[in-house]
Structure formats: C-alpha cells, structure tokens
Amino acid sequence: MITIFHPDEPYIVICTSCFWSDQWDPLTYGQTYDFSRPFTDQFVELLHRVPLIGLINLNTEKSEYCHRIFSGRNNYLSFIAIFEPENLYYTYYTISCKDCVDVTNCQYCERCYELTDSERCYQCAFGNRIKNCRDSMFLEDCVGCSHCYRCKNLHQKSYCIENKQYSKEAYEAEIHTKHLDSIAALAQQQKMAQNFHLTLPHRAAVRINCEYATGANIYNCRESTNIFDFYESERMVHCAQGEVSHDCMDCFGFGKGEFCYESTSFMGGQLLRFCIDCTTGSDMLYSYSCFQNSEHCFGCVSLKRGSYCILNTQYTQEEYESLVPKIIAHMRYIGEWGSFFPPSLSPYGYNETEGATFSAVSEEQAARLGLRWRIPNTQHRIQQIASIPDRITDVVDTIVDTILHCAACGKQFKIILQELNFLRDLKVALPTCCPDCRHRTRMASRAPFQLWKRNCQKCSKEMDASYAPERPEIVYCENCYLASVY
Numbered sequence: 267m268i269t270i271f272h273p274d275e276p277y278i279v280i281c282t283s284c285f286w287s288d289q290w291d292p293l294t295y296g297q298t299y300d301f302s303r304p305f306t307d308q309f310v311e312l313l314h315r316v317p318l319i320g321l322i323n324l325n326t327e328k329s330e331y332c333h334r335i336f337s338g339r340n341n342y343l344s345f346i347a348i349f350e351p352e353n354l355y356y357t358y359y360t361i362s363c364k365d366c367v368d369v370t371n372c373q374y375c376e377r378c379y380e381l382t383d384s385e386r387c388y389q390c391a392f393g394n395r396i397k398n399c400r401d402s403m404f405l406e407d408c409v410g411c412s413h414c415y416r417c418k419n420l421h422q423k424s425y426c427i428e429n430k431q432y433s434k435e436a437y438e439a440e441i442h443t444k445h446l447d448s449i450a451a452l453a454q455q456q457k458m459a460q461n462f463h464l465t466l467p468h469r470a471a472v473r474i475n476c477e478y479a480t481g482a483n484i485y486n487c488r489e490s491t492n493i494f495d496f497y498e499s500e501r502m503v504h505c506a507q508g509e510v511s512h513d514c515m516d517c518f519g520f521g522k523g524e525f526c527y528e529s530t531s532f533m534g535g536q537l538l539r540f541c542i543d544c545t546t547g548s549d550m551l552y553s554y555s556c557f558q559n560s561e562h563c564f565g566c567v568s569l570k571r572g573s574y575c576i577l578n579t580q581y582t583q584e585e586y587e588s589l590v591p592k593i594i595a596h597m598r599y600i601g602e603w604g605s606f607f608p609p610s611l612s613p614y615g616y617n618e619t620e621g622a623t624f625s626a627v628s629e630e631q632a633a634r635l636g637l638r639w640r641i642p643n644t645q646h647r648i649q650q651i652a653s654i655p656d657r658i659t660d661v662v663d664t665i666v667d668t669i670l671h672c673a674a675c676g677k678q679f680k681i682i683l684q685e686l687n688f689l690r691d692l693k694v695a696l697p698t699c700c701p702d703c704r705h706r707t708r709m710a711s712r713a714p715f716q717l718w719k720r721n722c723q724k725c726s727k728e729m730d731a732s733y734a735p736e737r738p739e740i741v742y743c744e745n746c747y748l749a750s751v752y
C-alpha cells in the first residue's frame with residue numbers, strides 16, 4: 267500500500283478501500299474526556315489508536331502514487347488534482363488538466379510541460395502566468411499567443427521571438443536552431459529566457475477582477491485581506507490556496523468553505539475550526555480526517571457521517587451541547603483553546619512538507635520553532651548510477667530501469683516511460699534533477715505568500731508587490747503595467 271505516512275510513525279494506517287468499507291467502526295476506538303489531563307494528550311492517544319486513511323485518492327485508475335486526487339486515471343506522483351486528471355506526471359494543484367508533466371497551479375491545460383500559474387494552454391513549455399496560448403515556449407505573462415518563443419507581456423501574437431514579429435518561415439527556421447533536445451542547449455535557452463524576461467516590466471501582484479482585496483495571485487475575489495492563490499471568494503482573511511469560499515480566516519488548501527477558521531485541506535465545510543481534512547464537515551472542532559457530512563464533533567478522528575461525538579465517543583445532542591462548553595472552559599484554563607494543534611503533532615518533518623516550499627527554514631530554525639525534522643534515509647540507496655545522454659534522441663528505453671542522480675540535491679530518481687515518450691514528442695531533453703527539486707524550482711519562481719511595500723519603477727507610486735525591493739525584476743503598479751502592455 268502506498269501511503270503518506272512514514273513507516274516509522276506510530277499510526278495504524280489502512281488503505282483507501284478498507285477505510286471506506288463499513289467493516290469497521292471508528293467509534294469503537296473512543297474514549298471519554300478526562301478533565302484532569304490536557305486535551306492534546308488525549309487527542310494524540312486517539313490518533314495513535316484509530317485507523318487512519320493512508321492516502322486521499324478517490325475514484326481513480328492507475329494513479330496509486332498520487333495524493334489528493336479525484337476521479338482521474340494514469341497519473342503518477344501528482345498532488346491535488348481535480349476534475350478528471352489524466353496522464354499527469356509530477357504535477358501540483360491542477361484543475362482539469364491532462365497529458366501534462368511538471369506543471370504547477372494550472373487549469374485546463376493539455377500537453378504542457380514545466381508551466382506555472384497558467385490556464386487553458388495547449389502544447390506550451392517553460393512558461394509562467396500564460397493564458398490561452400499554444401505551441402509556445404519560454405513565455406511569461408502572455409495571453410492568446412501561438413507559436414511564440416521567449417516572449418513576455420504579449421497579447422494575441424503569433425510567430426514572435428523576444429517580442430519581435432517574424433514571418434512563419436523565418437520563425438520556424440530560427441526555432442530549428444535552438445536544439446532543446448540537448449541538455450546543454452536547453453539549460454542555455456532557459457537562462458536566456460530568464461534574462462530576457464528581466465528586461466521587461468512585471469506586474470506588482472496578480473490581482474485580476476478583485477475589489478478591496480489584498481494579496482497576490484488572486485482572481486475574482488472581494489473584500490479580503492492578505493490572501494494568496496485564491497479564486498472566486500469573498501470576506502477572507504489570511505488564507506491561501508483555495509476557491510469559492512467566503513468568511514474564512516487563517517485557512518489553507520480548501521474549497522467551498524464557509525465560516526471556517528484555522529483549518530486546512532477540505533472541499534466543502536462550514537464552521538470548521540482547528541480541523542484537518544474534514545471535507546463536507548459542519549460545526550467541527552479539533553478534528554482530523556472526518557468525512558461524509560460529519561457534523562457537531564469535537565476532537566474526533568476518521569469518522570464517517572459522525573454526529574455529536576467527542577473523542578470518537580457518541581453522545582446525544584443534549585449531552586454534547588452540555589459537555590462541549592465544559593471542555594472549552596477546561597482547554598481555556600490550561601491554555602489550549604483557540605490555537606491550532608501544536609506542530610509537534612505533525613506526522614511529518616517540516617522539511618518534508620509543502621510548508622518548506624512556501625517558507626524554507628533551516629534545521630536549527632525548525633528546532634527553535636518546535637517543528638519536527640526528518641533526516642532522509644539513505645540506507646537503501648543503490649550505488650550504481652546511470653548518466654543521462656545529452657540528447658534525447660540518444661536515450662534508449664532501458665533508461666527507465668536505471669537509477670539517475672539528481673544534479674541539484676544528489677537524490678536518486680527515475681524517469682518513467684510515459685515521461686520519456688512525452689519529452690521525445692516534445693523534442694525536449696530529459697530533466698537532470700529529481701521531481702522534488704523540479705517542483706521546488708517551480709514553486710520558487712512563483713509569487714510567495716508575502717507582499718512588500720515598494721515604489722512603482724515607472725510612476726513612483728507606493729504599492730504592495732510580490733517582489734522584494736532587492737529583486738532584479740522591473741516592477742510596475744497595475745496602471746503602469748497595463749499601459750506598457752496594451
């Protein structure tokens with residue numbers, strides 16, 4: 267069984283089909299609340315006793331190495347993928363994408379490679395923030411372009427290189443000289459694209475169709491403060507990575523949330539407070555992984571259709587409503603009420619989590635902050651390591667049976683046959699870094715969950731920007747940016 271829990275962790279983990287079967291009852295693991303002990307200690311005991319779902323992977327086919335994936339097929343090492351993901355490899359946070367490799371935060375994209383924050387693109391590679399583009403490479407902030415190469419801030423153009431118009435024939439002849447099928451030539455082209463993009467203005471922060479909203483990478487959001495990677499939401503405060511929600515605060519990674527606070531990882535939820543993975547829950551407190559419209563539960567784990575439960579023990583509505591205020595008063599008295607679970611309870615080392623890609627800390631800082639850390643196990647590593655031929659045309663199929671060595675972190679990794687065939691079709695060289703390093707590089711190229719006060723480099727107006735003042739990008743306010751583009 268593939269699971270998100272490290273084998274050294276003290277949990278009882280069961281596969282998805284066992285979890286959803288009616289053969290077991292999470293309420294048989296319950297305990298009564300002990301007012302002489304902290305809530306957290308009692309919750310940890312429950313967490314170690316109740317079986318936990320090993321992976322969130324629903325209605326998928328041939329996608330066993332994926333987590334938070336729904337109704338898809340033939341996916342591999344892809345995380346958070348909704349609406350029929352198909353043939354996705356090494357992707358993160360995609361909506362309705364298919365046949366894509368190494369893409370992050372993309373929607374409705376097909377046959378794309380190495381893209382971030384892009385929408386409705388076809389056969390594009392190495393792009394950031396592009397929309398409705400096709401057959402293009404190394405684009406940044408372009409809309410409606412086709413057959414363009416190394417461009418930025420272009421709208422509705424075809425056959426352009428470095429924002430200059432070419433004829434179809436001249437464009438094709440020029441592209442022919444790039445040799446992206448060679449590792450060395452590809453690395454050089456990537457560097458040239460980065461340098462070219464730095465010569466043109468960047469939008470201070472991406473806030474499209476937003477009113478009274480601060481944050482970045484937000485679309486159709488209103489009356490919100492400090493939100494990032496958000497879509498179609500209103501009255502949100504300090505939230506990131508979500509959509510179609512309202513009136514939530516301090517939440518991460520969710521959709522269709524209403525009146526939720528300090529909660530994470532759910533799709534549909536009302537009044538979730540201090541909860542993890544309580545999809546479709548309502549009025550839930552301090553609970554983990556409770557599903558199927560669980561409601562009015564406190565400190566529960568792995569419930570399905572739970573109602574009026576405390577520490578996985580069933581109560582009547584009257585008992586529940588009388589006991590919960592007493593537990594809250596007790597937690598308040600010992601200083602536990604009102605905070606999320608302590609980080610020491612996480613089953614992961616901070617360095618293994620998504621947190622590390624949003625906000626990196628050193629092992630020493632992690633220790634100071636009370637965050638766990640896991641030293642990677644290197645015992646089972648195979649020492650026989652193959653090297654990758656420079657040109658993809660020289661790569662033979664048996665490379666998928668060999669172990670490769672990441673050029674950035676040294677970790678061993680593999681190429682899968684689907685990825686090899688995809689890159690052969692695209693005529694692009696194989697990656698020299700492991701999937702984790704590729705993911706981290708893409709995440710680092712995105713706007714962070716932070717804003718800096720700085721001045722527009724055109725009109726000097728003070729503005730909130732996704733770029734720290736010392737960064738090399740030319741950064742314009744929204745008005746100056748739009749004037750420079752259209």
Ligand SMILES: [Zn+2]
Nearest residue numbers: 672675700703
């Ligand atoms: Zn690596």
Ligand SMILES: [Zn+2]
Nearest residue numbers: 722725743746
């Ligand atoms: Zn300006």
